[in-house]
């Protein structure tokens with residue numbers, strides 16, 4: 001595998017690299033709920049091709065949390081008394097195979113985004129650097145917007161290494177020349193700032209073109225504009241949010257993305273829906289959603305999750 005660069009872009013390539021091919025296969029099921037969202041059961045490649053063919057290219061946010069190249073099968077964690085089952089299999093003929101499959105999906109997802117839209121790829125540290133070069137080559141180097149580090153605390157692993165306590169979220173914009181959807185969020189002021197300045201907003205005092213010092217204003221500070229390192233807890237074993245689906249992400253993480261990067265009624269797309277975290281959050285925050293997953297266990301988990309909120313997902317006939 002190698003990375004070739006030219007003046008304009010970088011291309012991740014490897015022997016026998018194939019260009020993304022047209023998705024084959026049929027959509028098994030299409031479920032629809034309260035007119036705010038649609039859930040497709042089936043391989044996302046075929047579904048994405050169908051969405052493109054139907055001209056449903058109005059996503060403001062695409063969040064994807066694909067399998068992490070763990071080379072193993074992932075099982076559910078059932079409640080007491082029940083048995084676990086395989087939810088999805090994350091096994092590949094090698095990293096090139098994994099990246100090829102992901103690249104085929106990324107190029108289609110890009111077509112489904114509106115010009116102001118963002119695509120957020122959730123990966124881990126084993127593959128994030130390969131995925132970043134792949135995404136740069138597909139979306140354009142200038143479309144890269146941020147690398148968000150999601151830091152969490154978890155039970156320590158037995159390892160003679162630093163504990164792995166973060167995932168990586170790569171955000172790309174569809175069109176870097178168009179103003180993105182952006183609702184500014186803030187984090188609390190640092191204790192040292194609070195001690196010196198209290199909660200009043202600071203103003204930079206510039207002399208001879210250089211920032212010399214700060215001075216207080218009369219206005220209350222909203223805090224510090226949100227940075228790209230996010231401390232958000234993983235879902236606790238006893239949390240009500242927990243579905244038992246492997247690799248379920250916390251709603252708080254998706255809430256932040258949806259709140260910052262979309263407006264009410266915007267469309268949020270998650271092609272690796274899993275337990276339906278993105279869909280549940282999008283719906284709760286008044287956004288429209290499209291979810292896709294090929295695992296029957298995932299689809300059943302999502303249906304149950306929605307039913308618990310009083311929303312029934314009903315199957316619609318094929319072709320509609």
Ligand SMILES: C[S@@+](CC[C@H](N)C(=O)[O-])C[C@H]1O[C@@H](n2cnc3c(N)ncnc32)[C@H](O)[C@@H]1O
Pocket residue numbers: 042043044045065066067068087088245246247248249250271272273274275276277278292293294295298
């Ligand atoms: C890491 S999980 C997503 C977890 C999800 N973010 C959540 O919070 O529950 C990845 C999901 O991708 C699905 N998946 C993998 N390959 C797929 C494909 N080609 N088409 C559709 N779904 C796929 C798996 O079935 C699995 O549910």
